[in-house]
Every structure is written in structure tokens, then in C-alpha cells.
Amino acid sequence: MKTILITGAAGDVGTHLRRELARKYRIRASDLRPLKKIAQETYVRADVSRMADALRITKGVDAVVHLGGYSVEGPWEGILSANIIGCYNVFEAARRNGVKRIIFPTSNHAVGFYPRAQTIDHRVYIKPDSRYGVSKVFGEALGSLYADKYGMQFLMIRIGNVNPAPIDKRRLSIWISPRDIAQLVTIGVEHPDIRFEIVYGISANERAWYDNSNAFRLGYEPQDNSETCAAEVLAKEKPGGDPIAEKYQGGVFCAAEEVPNPAPLPKKRAKGRKRR
Numbered sequence: 224m225k226t227i228l229i230t231g232a233a234g235d236v237g238t239h240l241r242r243e244l245a246r247k248y249r250i251r252a253s254d255l256r257p258l259k260k261i262a263q264e265t266y267v268r269a270d271v272s273r274m275a276d277a278l279r280i281t282k283g284v285d286a287v288v289h290l291g292g293y294s295v296e297g298p299w300e301g302i303l304s305a306n307i308i309g310c311y312n313v314f315e316a317a318r319r320n321g322v323k324r325i326i327f328p329t330s331n332h333a334v335g336f337y338p339r340a341q342t343i344d345h346r347v348y349i350k351p352d353s354r355y356g357v358s359k360v361f362g363e364a365l366g367s368l369y370a371d372k373y374g375m376q377f378l379m380i381r382i383g384n385v386n387p388a389p390i391d392k393r394r395l396s397i398w399i400s401p402r403d404i405a406q407l408v409t410i411g412v413e414h415p416d417i418r419f420e421i422v423y424g425i426s427a428n429e430r431a432w433y434d435n436s437n438a439f440r441l442g443y444e445p446q447d448n449s450e451t452c453a454a455e456v457l458a459k460e461k462p463g464g465d466p467i468a469e470k471y472q473g474g475v476f477c478a479a480e481e482v483p484n485p486a487p488l489p490k491k492r493a494k495g496r497k498r499r
């Protein structure tokens with residue numbers, strides 16, 4: 224059985240993945256926050272903005288699913304430390320430890336400034352809608368460098384929104400169910416021919432803004448479709464809203480300076496403890 228490291232394992236997506244993948248892989252779950260165990264798994268507390276922690280948690284694993292970091296738009300300081308330095312540390316630590324496979328859940332916000340009227344595929348130019356989106360583009364670029372320069376293998380999943388059910392009109396287009404995201408991560412761990420691939424992390428939604436042919440080429444067969452919930456979701460939708468948010472795929476990220484952060488910022492370092 225392969226061992227996979229999931230960083231940011233205590234968050235929503237991490238928790239869904241741990242539940243879905245528990246029988247398939249030996250899971251090493253890491254997070255800054257305490258974690259409620261839901262299956263046979265090993266918990267390791269780590270702050271990936273510290274290289275020493277990143278080196279410790281990536282040792283001896285077959286693949287890394289790097290979810291850790293700030294998951295919404297927020298202040299630059301937090302994005303820089305958690306998403307940019309954290310991402311660099313995890314990819315670089317994996318390289319130093321000889322781990323070849325990385326699955327990087329990037330985000331729809333790497334391309335959020337494409338209008339909803341346009342269907343985009345994995346080859347479009349980046350159009351981040353936030354500092355958070357820029358940090359995801361950084362991860363995509365770093366993965367591309369590490370694939371070309373060091374022969375590592377990356378599946379970049381531009382996730383829409385992982386939830387048991389779609390929660391609003393925008394999410395009808397970008398929703399992905401827990402079992403479908405687990406299927407994509409499994410492709411990332413197992414597919415023999417991955418070098419550097421970008422796919423969209425969405426279910427088989429009729430209202431999708433993405434041409435996900437690259438995921439289908441790699442064998443993705445989504446089981447769910449947001450349309451089954453559309454009537455219920457649309458009945459609850461309030462009319463109006465910010466015209467910028469309504470126009471673009473990234474929604475409120477295109478207009479807001481901050482979106483409430485479900486994950487706390489890393490705690491202040493104790494005096495005298497140096498970053499390595």
C-alpha cells in the first residue's frame with residue numbers, strides 16, 4: 224500500500240480526502256491545527272512555512288497532496304508565508320527526499336478573471352482573480368519548473384468547490400463531490416504517464432465553464448453532476464449581487480479584498496526560534 228502525505232489535512236477538502244482515500248492508501252495527515260482522526264492515519268503537526276517541518280513530513284512518502292495554506296483571498300503577509308513559502312518548502316523538501324509525485328490542488332481562482340460566458344480549457348493563459356489566485360499560479364509555475372528541471376511528476380487540479388452538494392448558482396458550474404475529487408487525486412498518484420498536467424477539479428456539471436478534456440484523457444470518469452441539485456439551489460438564490468462578481472468565473476474573489484478565512488494564520492514563532 225502506498226503512503227501519501229496530505230498537508231492541510233484538517234481542512235474541509237483534506238477531511239473529505241482522508242475519508243474517501245482511507246482504504247486505498249496509508250495516510251500521513253499533517254496540519255498546523257489539531258486533527259480529529261477519522262480513520263487509520265498518522266497525524267503529524269507541521270508548519271510548512273518552516274523548511275525543517277516540510278523536510279520531516281515528506282520523508283518516506285510515495286506522493287504528496289499539498290493542500291496546506293490559506294484557502295481564500297486574504298492579507299499578503301498570510302498568503303506569502305502559508306501559500307508561497309509553504310508551497311516552495313513542500314515541493315523542495317519532496318525533491319530533497321526523493322519524492323517524485325505531487326498532486327497540487329490549485330484553484331479555479333488561478334483563472335477566475337475569465338468571464339462566465341467563456342469556456343476555458345487547461346491551456347488558457349492564467350488570469351488570477353486575487354492574491355490567493357496568484358499564489359496558486361505560483362504553485363503551478365513551480366511545479367512546471369520541478370517537472371522540467373528535476374523530472375518530478377505533477378498533477379495540478381484547479382479545484383472548483385468541494386462540497387457534499389453545490390451551495391449556490393456559481394458553484395453549480397464549479398462544484399465537485401468528495402468522491403470525484405478523490406478519483407482525481409487517485410489518478411494523480413497512480414497514472415503512469417504524468418509529467419506535468421493541469422485538469423479542472425469539477426464533477427460532470429452540465430453548467431461547467433471548463434472544457435475538462437485533459438482530465439478525461441487521463442481516465443477521469445466523474446460520478447456526479449450538480450444539475451441534480453439545480454432547482455433547489457436556484458430557488459434559494461437572491462437576485463442582484465455585485466456585477467463584477469456576477470460577470471466573472473471567480474465570483475466574489477474578483478471584487479473583494481478579503482474573503483473570510485476558514486483556516487487560521489500560522490501562530491507567531493516563539494522568541495529566538497529561527498526560520499530555516
Ligand code: 15L
Binds near residue numbers: 294295330332384473
Ligand atoms: C477556492 O479555491 C477555495 O479554496 C474554496 O474555499 C472556495 O472558496 C472555492 O475556491 C470557490 O471558488 O468556491
